[in-house]
Amino acid sequence: MKTHKKIFIFKNGNQLADFAIKKWRHIARQSIKEKGRFAVALSGGKSPMEFYRKLTHLKGESFWQKTHVFIVDERAVPFDSPESNFRMIHYGLLKYLDIPQDNVHPIITAGRNLANAALQYENDLIVFFKTSSGGFPEFDLMILGIGEDGHTASLFPGTSALDEKKRLALEVSHKMAKNKRITMTLPVINGAANLFFVIRGRNKSKIVKEVLDGSTSLPAAMIRPGHGNLYFLLETSAATKLPPKILGKMIYP
Ligand code: 6PG
Secondary structure (H helix, E strand, O other), X not given: OOOEEEEEXXXXXHHHHHHHHHHHHHHHHHHHHHHOOEEEEEOOOOOOHHHHHHHHHXXXXXXXXXXXXXXXXXXXXXXXXXXXXXHHHHHHOHHHXXXXXXXXXXXXXXXXXXXXXXXXXXXXXXXHHOOOXXXXXXXXXXXXXXXXXXXXXXXXXXXXXXXXXXXXXXXXXXXXXXXXXXXEOHHHHXXXXXXXXXXXXXXHHHHHHHHHHOOOOOHHHHOOOOOOEEEEEEEHHHHOOOOHHHHHHHEEO
């Protein structure tokens, strides 16, 4: 099936966060109604921080009890490192919410062999989603960012991880990344029912244009959920290189 790609451009991060929160609430409620739970995978990086912080305003919602949080990618660092994605997500969001501890699924990298840690996370996904052999999980929602080089999650341009067809999680290393990492693979990301790219800052405007042109094989352009909704949530500063006909039409609200 065809990917439904939607582009929204916001005056600032605050408006972007408000929009993303509304969608989150809708998707969470809908998923719980249909499946009895809401499974979301979160990325690190700076761009989603304001969104995560504002999401804590929804702490009174009953859906947190049935929310399961996974991590899209993680660096091989201890939990207390400023480089840890889970640390940012914990202190910026999870700490304020009433999510049962068993529903939180960090990628544990500290002090572990990374290949084994990736296999362990893959196994966690298989068990949670009851994935059949050769199958892939279907997340209800996934939050992604884009690097200036076109990477997303920890899938970097020109790396063999992009060709992965079987594994759900992989250990990766790249010259642009300070630490080794574990990342969900493309088949897992593209299996999500809803994906938000949260993109902020002028430094992203060039790569956003390339990715949206669709004429590139950059990792972020390989995000094409087969049966899902793909939302590009852009701050105006990240959208300055888009053609005026897109820019003019998409400014929200
Ligand atoms: C990470 C990410 C990565 C991130 C982009 C954008 O661990 O850093 O998962 O893919 O989303 O690098 O990062 P910024 O939002 O900080 O620009």
